[in-house]
Structures are given as C-alpha cells and as structure tokens.
Amino acid sequence: MGRYLKLLWIQLRSSMLLALQYRWDFLVDGAISLFSAVAAVAPLYVVFHNRDSIAGWTAPEALLVSGWFILLDAIIDGAISPSLNSVVDHIRQGTLDFVLLKPADAQFLVSTARFQPWKLTNGIGALAVFIYSFRQMGRTPELLGAFTSVGLLGISTVLLYSLWILTVSAAFYVVKMDNLSYLFTSIFDAARWPATVFKGVVRVIFTFVIPLALMTTYPAQALLGRLEGTTVLFSLVGTAAFAAFARVVWLRSIAKYTSASG
Amino acid sequence: MISVRGLAKHYKVHKRAPGLRAALRSVFSRTYDTVKAVDGISFEIKSGERVGFLGPNGAGKTTTLKVLAGLLHPSEGEVVVDGHTPKKREDAYLKKIMLVTGQKQQLLWDLPPSETFELNRAIYEVPRAQFKQTVDELAQTLELGDLISKPTRQLSLGERMKCELAAALIHRPRVLFMDEPTIGLDVSMQATIRNFIKQYNERHGATLMLTSHYMDDVVALCPRVIVIDKGALSYDGGLEDLVHRIRPEKRVVFYLQREAERAVLDGLGKVVSANHASAVLQVPQEAVSETISRALATLPVKDLTVENAPLEEVMSELFERSRRAAAPASTGNGKAP
Amino acid sequence: MSLRTTARALPTMAKIGFAEAVAYRAEMLVWMLSTTMPLVMLSLWSAVAKDAPVGRFGQAEFTTYYLLMFIVRQLTGAWAAWQMNHEVRTGALSQRLLRPISPIASYAMENLAALPLRSMVAVPMAAIALFVVGPSTLAPGKFWALVPLALAGGWTITFLFNIAIGALSLYTESSLKIMEIYFTLFAVFSGYLIPVELFPGWLHGAVEWLPFRFQVGLPVELVTNAHSWDEALRLVGIQWAWVVAMAVGTGLLWKNGLKRYAAYGG
Numbered sequence: 001m002g003r004y005l006k007l008l009w010i011q012l013r014s015s016m017l018l019a020l021q022y023r024w025d026f027l028v029d030g031a032i033s034l035f036s037a038v039a040a041v042a043p044l045y046v047v048f049h050n051r052d053s054i055a056g057w058t059a060p061e062a063l064l065v066s067g068w069f070i071l072l073d074a075i076i077d078g079a080i081s082p083s084l085n086s087v088v089d090h091i092r093q094g095t096l097d098f099v100l101l102k103p104a105d106a107q108f109l110v111s112t113a114r115f116q117p118w119k120l121t122n123g124i125g126a127l128a129v130f131i132y133s134f135r136q137m138g139r140t141p142e143l144l145g146a147f148t149s150v151g152l153l154g155i156s157t158v159l160l161y162s163l164w165i166l167t168v169s170a171a172f173y174v175v176k177m178d179n180l181s182y183l184f185t186s187i188f189d190a191a192r193w194p195a196t197v198f199k200g201v202v203r204v205i206f207t208f209v210i211p212l213a214l215m216t217t218y219p220a221q222a223l224l225g226r227l228e229g230t231t232v233l234f235s236l237v238g239t240a241a242f243a244a245f246a247r248v249v250w251l252r253s254i255a256k257y258t259s260a261s262g
Numbered sequence: 263m264i265s266v267r268g269l270a271k272h273y274k275v276h277k278r279a280p281g282l283r284a285a286l287r288s289v290f291s292r293t294y295d296t297v298k299a300v301d302g303i304s305f306e307i308k309s310g311e312r313v314g315f316l317g318p319n320g321a322g323k324t325t326t327l328k329v330l331a332g333l334l335h336p337s338e339g340e341v342v343v344d345g346h347t348p349k350k351r352e353d354a355y356l357k358k359i360m361l362v363t364g365q366k367q368q369l370l371w372d373l374p375p376s377e378t379f380e381l382n383r384a385i386y387e388v389p390r391a392q393f394k395q396t397v398d399e400l401a402q403t404l405e406l407g408d409l410i411s412k413p414t415r416q417l418s419l420g421e422r423m424k425c426e427l428a429a430a431l432i433h434r435p436r437v438l439f440m441d442e443p444t445i446g447l448d449v450s451m452q453a454t455i456r457n458f459i460k461q462y463n464e465r466h467g468a469t470l471m472l473t474s475h476y477m478d479d480v481v482a483l484c485p486r487v488i489v490i491d492k493g494a495l496s497y498d499g500g501l502e503d504l505v506h507r508i509r510p511e512k513r514v515v516f517y518l519q520r521e522a523e524r525a526v527l528d529g530l531g532k533v534v535s536a537n538h539a540s541a542v543l544q545v546p547q548e549a550v551s552e553t554i555s556r557a558l559a560t561l562p563v564k565d566l567t568v569e570n571a572p573l574e575e576v577m578s579e580l581f582e583r584s585r586r587a588a589a590p591a592s593t594g595n596g597k598a599p
Numbered sequence: 600m601s602l603r604t605t606a607r608a609l610p611t612m613a614k615i616g617f618a619e620a621v622a623y624r625a626e627m628l629v630w631m632l633s634t635t636m637p638l639v640m641l642s643l644w645s646a647v648a649k650d651a652p653v654g655r656f657g658q659a660e661f662t663t664y665y666l667l668m669f670i671v672r673q674l675t676g677a678w679a680a681w682q683m684n685h686e687v688r689t690g691a692l693s694q695r696l697l698r699p700i701s702p703i704a705s706y707a708m709e710n711l712a713a714l715p716l717r718s719m720v721a722v723p724m725a726a727i728a729l730f731v732v733g734p735s736t737l738a739p740g741k742f743w744a745l746v747p748l749a750l751a752g753g754w755t756i757t758f759l760f761n762i763a764i765g766a767l768s769l770y771t772e773s774s775l776k777i778m779e780i781y782f783t784l785f786a787v788f789s790g791y792l793i794p795v796e797l798f799p800g801w802l803h804g805a806v807e808w809l810p811f812r813f814q815v816g817l818p819v820e821l822v823t824n825a826h827s828w829d830e831a832l833r834l835v836g837i838q839w840a841w842v843v844a845m846a847v848g849t850g851l852l853w854k855n856g857l858k859r860y861a862a863y864g865g
Binding site for chain 1: 629630632633634635636638639642643644645646647653654776779780783784786787792793797798799802
C-alpha cells in the first residue's frame with residue numbers, strides 16, 4: 001500500500017512538473033473554466049426563460065445540478081481522462097508492453113499516469129454557481145445534505161472512473177479509438193440537466209445504463225434536502241458493483257491484448 | 263547536385279534545472295539556450311553519388327537532412343539541390359526528392375501498403391504504365407510478395423520498412439535522403455535493404471545521402487563520407503582515406519594450429535587479441551609483408567587475412583580526437599523573461 | 600501544386616480516404632454515438648413542450664428540428680483539427696509536407712471521404728423517423744433548393760474552423776484547449792442544442808454576429824419554415840461571406856504557422 005502511495009506521489013509530481021512547463025495553461029484553463037461555467041448555464045437560461053419550472057425543478061435548483069456538472073467535469077478533465085487517454089495512445093503505438101512489464105498493478109499505473117492540475121481551477125467556477133444558486137433561493141443547504149453530497153461526490157468519482165475504465169477497455173478490441181474521450185464527454189454533457197427532466201428511454205438510460213442521475217442530480221437533491229436515504233444506499237451498492245465489474249472487464253481486456261507492433 | 267554553403271541552424275531552447283522548486287521558479291522567469299544544431303557546414307555532392315553522413319548522436323545530421331528536404335529553414339547559409347532552394351518547397355522539387363526515416367512512417371497504418379502506393383501515384387502524378395513498372399520492379403527486388411496487400415499494422419518491422427522504402431520510391435526520386443533506414447532491423451534485413459538501396463542508385467543514377475549508426479551500411483554503400491561533430495564538418499572525403507588517416511595500421515589475423523607463445527607474438531607487432539586458435543596483430547602498413555613472412559617462419563599458421571581497422575573504431579577515434587582538439591563547447595547564452 | 604493537378608489527384612485520394620473510413624468503422628460508430636446530443640435535447644424539450652408549445656415549437660416541431668439537426672451534423676462533420684494536432688506533436692506532418700500537394704487539400708479529402716459512410720447509417724434512420732412525424736412541419740420545395748448550398752457552406756466553415764485550430768497547434772502546445780472553447784461556443788450558438796429562434800433578445804443578437812449558426816443551424820432552419828424566402832437568401836449570402844472571410848484568415852494562420860514549423864523543427 002505504502003509503495004502505491006509513493007508511486008502515486010511520483011506520478012503526481014511529474015504531472016505537476018509538466019504542468020508548470022506549460023505555464024500559460026494556468027491562465028488559459030482559468031479562462032476556459034470561467035467560460036464553460038457561463039456556457040453551461042446558457043442552455044438552462046434559455047429553457048427557463050420559457051418556463052418557470054420543469055418537472056418540479058425551478059431555475060436555481062436546476063442551476064445547482066449544473067454546478068455539480070462543472071465540478072465533476074473538472075475531476076474528469078483533471079484526474080481521470082488524461083491518464084486513460086494515454087492508454088489509448090499506448091495501445092495504438094504498441095508501447096503498452098512497457099507498462100505491462102512493470103512490477104506493479106497495470107490498472108493503477110495507467111490510471112495515475114497523468115494529471116492536469118490546472119483543471120482544478122474549474123472547481124472555483126462550481127463553487128460560484130453553488131453560492132449564486134442558493135442566494136437566488138434565499139436559503140442555505142441542509143447540513144446533513146451537504147455531508148451526503150460530499151459523500152456522493154466520492155461515489156460519482158469512483159463511478160466515473162469505472163465508466164472510463166470500461167470505455168478504455170473497448171480500445172483493446174477496436175483498432176483506432178481516438179475519440180473515445182470525445183464520446184464520453186459528449187454523453188456526459190447531458191448530466192448538466194436534472195435527470196428527472198428527461199422522459200422515456202433517455203431517462204432509463206441516464207438512470208441505470210449511464211447513471212448520470214447519480215452523478216449530478218442526486219448530490220443536488222441532497223443539498224436541497226430532497227434525497228432519500230435508500231437512494232444513497234442503492235447508489236453506494238450499485239457503484240461498488242459497477243467498479244468491481246469494470247475491474248473484471250479491464251483484467252480480461254489486458255489478457256486479450258495483443259501488441260499493435262506485432 | 264547538392265550544394266551546401268555555410269549552413270547553420272540554431273534553436274532556442276528553454277533551459278530548466280531539475281526538481282519541483284526549479285520548475286516553479288521557471289513559471290516566472292525562464293532562461294534560454296541557443297543550441298547550434300548545425301554551425302556553418304559546406305559541402306558539394308555530385309549527381310549519382312552515394313554519401314555517408316556520419317557523426318555522433320546530436321551532431322546535427324538529421325537537422326541537415328531536414329533542411330535539405332525543405333522541412334526546416336536554415337538560420338544561415340545557402341542550400342541548393344538540383345537548382346532548387348529546398349525551403350521554397352516547390353512541387354517540382356518535392357517530386358524529385360524523398361526523405362526516408364527509419365523511425366517515422368508514411369504508410370497508412372490500417373490499410374495495405376498498396377493503398378499508400380496508389381495514393382502516392384496520384385499525388386506525385388506518376389503515369390499508370392510507369393507506376394505499374396515501378397511497383398513490379400520494387401516488389402520483385404524487395405521480395406514484397408503479398409505483403410503489399412496486408413494491412414500495414416500486421417507487418418513486422420522489417421516488412422514494414424521494405425514497404426516504406428517502396429512507397430518512398432514510387433515517384434522515382436532523383437535525390438534520396440535517408441535517416442537511419444536500417445535502425446532496429448536484423449542483420450539479414452539490413453543487408454537486404456542495403457543491397458536494394460545500392461541497386462536503386464545504380465539503376466536510376468539517384469543521388470543518395472545516408473545517415474546510419476551501422477557502419478556496415480556505410481562500408482557497403484558509401485565510397486564517400488562526410489563527418490560532422492557538434493554541428494561542424496570534421497571530415498569530407500573517401501572512406502578509405504579516412505580509415506588510412508585515422509588508423510594507418512593494418513590488422514593481420516593469423517589462424518593458428520595451436521596456441522602461440524605470447525613472447526613470439528609481441529616480437530612481431532602490437533597484439534590486439536590472441537587465443538588458442540587465432541591472433542590479431544596491428545602493424546604499420548609498410549611492415550605488413552615483412553611481418554607476414556616472419557610470422558610464417560615462426561608461427562604454426564593455418565591461414566591469414568589482412569584487414570583495415572573496423573570502422574566503428576575509426577569513427578570513435580575520430581570523434582575522440584575532435585573532442586580533444588575542440589575548445590570547450592561554445593554555445594551562446596541568452597536570457598529571456 | 601496547381602489546381603489542375605490537385606483536381607486530378609482528388610478521386611484517388613477520395614477513394615483511399617473511403618477505404619480508410621471503412622477500416623475505422625468502429626471509430627465512426629463511436630463518433631456517431633457522440634453526436635446523439637440532439638436526441639437528448641429532443642427528450643428534454645418534449646417534456647417542456649408537453650403542456651403548451653414553446654414559441655412556434657410544439658412536440659412535432661421539436662422532433663423535426665432535432666432529427667434534421669442530427670442529419671445535418673453527420674453531413675457537415677470534420678475532424679482535421681485532431682489530426683493536425685496529433686501530426687504536429689508526432690512530427691508526422693513532415694511526411695505530409697514532403698508531398699507535392701497541399702496538406703489542406705489532403706485533409707479535406709480525408710474528411711470528406713468519410714461522409715458517405717457516416718450518412719449511410721444516419722440519414723436513412725432519421726429520414727424514416729421524419730416520415731413518421733409527418734411533412735406538415737417542413738418548408739415548401741423552393742427552400743430545399745437552397746439546402747445543398749447551405750450544407751456545402753456549413754461543411755466548409757466547420758472544416759476551416761478545424762484547419763484554423765489545427766494550425767494553432769503550430770503556435771501553441773495547447774490548441775486542443777482552444778478546440779474546447781470552440782466546441783462550447785458551437786454547441787450553444789449554432790442551434791445544435793437549442794434552436795436559435797428560441798434565444799431571448801441579447802443572446803439572439805449575439806447569434807447574428809457569430810459564424811456558428813451557419814455551420815448546422817442554417818440548413819435546418821431553411822427547411823423548417825424558420826425564415827421568409829428573402830431572409831433565407833440573405834442568410835445564405837452571409838454564410839458564404841463567412842466562408843470567404845474564414846478561408847482568408849485560416850490561410851494566413853496556416854502559412855505563418857508553417858514558417859514557425861520550419862523554423863523550430865518537427
């Protein structure tokens with residue numbers, strides 16, 4: 001365990017070194033995060049310009065969901081996707097062999113290969129959205145709800161990570177998958193809306209297949225004090241099962257892996 | 263054919279000390295170094311010549327080749343290839359040349375090489391008949407067989423390199439720049455590629471400039487070598503002359519019936535190596551025949567050969583000498599915010 | 600390379616581009632899945648419009664709009680920015696530059712060559728769905744005559760955006776970040792997520808002055824009765840003015856970028 005913590009630190013450190021080399025990224029990322037926070041809200045603005053509430057969500061409440069969306073987006077871009085994108089590169093160039101040769105868990109190694117620390121600036125945008133939305137509502141979050149939502153943040157991170165591992169595993173089976181991350185972010189984009197707004201098939205998909213509801217809607221509901229305890233419990237169990245499933249798929253993909261360099 | 267006068271290529275690179283703290287500091291202030299990758303070299307190459315371009319890692323070989331191919335603009339100096347200025351990248355020029363690198367490929371990764379050939383035919387506007395003839399010729403001499411109809415990703419490194427070469431020659435370039443074309447290949451594949459390059463040069467009179475770490479490539483292909491070190495020219499002339507200049511001694515290898523006494527060997531010349539079956543002596547050129555006749559009288563010789571010193575040794579000796587001769591490396595130092 | 604010789608090489612390039620697209624069909628499926636956002640938005644707006652229409656849009660109008668948007672997106676796709684970024688990073692751009700044909704022409708052919716395969720799946724699917732919804736929400740015939748022109752203009756703007764962003768990777772390491780910004784702007788202001796006519800006042804004003812709505816919004820608007828005939832003609836005119844302006848700007852960016860590439864090496 002200690003060894004893995006040490007490895008994690010070394011990988012984090014080299015990512016930080018890399019990040020510092022591209023110093024303008026700090027400003028650029030800051031600007032992008034501010035910009036995307038505003039942009040994330042624009043569609044919301046248009047929809048609520050036409051209606052006061054949709055499926056039981058008022059504008060500030062829905063804004064809360066957008067806040068979680070921005071936060072999770074920062075986590076994906078900063079901690080999850082950079083590493084896993086490099087796996088796709090490895091597979092294409094046949095250099096994954098070098099990773100597999102190392103005497104440590106391959107999933108751990110590839111998952112911690114790269115971070116983008118500057119992306120953390122996006123978190124500030126999320127915080128601003130939370131504050132604004134509660135001021136609009138003229139209230140403060142429930143204390144218990146706030147704790148629950150932080151717990152849910154952890155759960156969603158694990159869930160997102162597992163989804164990523166599953167997506168990357170697909171790259172072992174098909175030749176060229178450069179835009180896997182693009183697919184992921186474009187589907188994840190739907191998470192900026194409260195999941196209960198959707199109807200029919202789309203809703204079923206976003207609750208059970210790609211559980212976007214858990215990631216942004218539940219934490220927002222928790223902050224509003226509207227989330228039931230059983231939902232939290234189900235989320236926890238579901239996520240654990242999902243993570244285990246992703247691990248199994250990963251191991252099987254690795255076993256099937258044949259180097260592209262032949 | 264190729265004329266290079268006072269070519270220089272300088273880069274500005276960000277200098278960074280190791281460690282997190284230094285990295286943090288570099289966010290606010292940066293120091294830059296000017297690296298003189300190539301620093302004033304001149305040479306002329308005639309049409310149809312095969313020239314080896316040698317030097318240690320980082321000597322500026324690849325940079326020079328890239329300048330010649332028009333991919334890099336020179337910082338100083340004048341480069342003319344067959345009447346063209348490479349950096350203008352005129353179509354007429356690009357159709358005459360090709361740059362082949364062992365490490366980068368142009369073949370479409372997930373399609374068979376034949377598709378890349380076809381693509382190059384269209385791009386280089388090779389007439390159908392000539393295209394067919396060229397492909398047949400290439401397929402025959404390189405023994406491509408059905409390789410050209412398998413997806414590139416399924417080929418081995420050597421097979422890929424053969425197809426890569428074929429793709430590079432579809433338009434029958436008159437000037438070939440080759441950067442480490444045999445890197446990573448096994449010995450027999452290296453020989454195949456080498457023979458092929460020589461054949462191509464002889465058949466089409468193409469001019470060839472080649473860098474390689476494998477001295478066998480150079481010995482087999484290049485009667486003339488240009489050696490650069492730290493961006494400056496350190497030798498330009500015949501390969502034979504180079505060897506004679508650096509290592510005038512010859513190597514005489516005696517194959518023995520039984521082990522010879524060390525004292526006897528020492529009496530004949532400088533012993534490079536000796537064991538129960540053979541002995542290698544290094545002797546001045548003018549003393550070769552005398553040494554041999556003395557050895558035949560005193561040693562149980564079965565057979566013998568006379569060789570030059572291996573080129574690897576010659577090269578490392580040359581680089582060593584120029585290192586000793588050169589003043590401490592002169593790289594400019596500039597500061598920028 | 601002269602225009603004539605480029606034109607002669609085009610069919611072969613298109614053919615091989617198509618073969619490549621077939622080799623990457625799995626990737627194409629992924630790409631198509633990632634352009635399903637209009638369908639998600641359809642689900643959302645259907646919920647909103649269930650009780651009363653939003654502006655001109657009832658459930659049927661939303662359905663038509665988003666299905667058409669899905670089709671138009673398939674037909675105007677380009678991804679040269681990613682290619683260029685990758686090739687600049689790995690130095691593969693050098694290989695392209697060695698060839699006596701403009702890299703921009705080869706990117707264009709590679710991007711265009713994938714369109715038939717993309718539309719082969721998407722278009723019939725969406726066309727059937729459109730047929731089920733009914734033609735009552737569609738514009739009269741003469742508007743359809745403008746569609747090819749508007750689609751060509753839309754593709755060209757999208758492609759030029761890609762080339763411009765790709766060329767930026769010759770100046771800065773982080774041109775994919777600019778891609779992110781572009782993409783956010785595109786999603787909001789193009790009509791991709793929300794029909795631009797639903798935008799309230801000042802946002803609608805912004806749309807008028809930005810190129811994004813001409814990429815995918817305009818072709819869809821033309822056939823969904825969004826504009827009068829005169830207005831339609833005016834908008835197509837503006838679209839092509841954007842094409843020309845962007846072609847000039849992108850050309851400059853690319854030319855100067857190449858000089859830098861030649862100065863610093865690939």
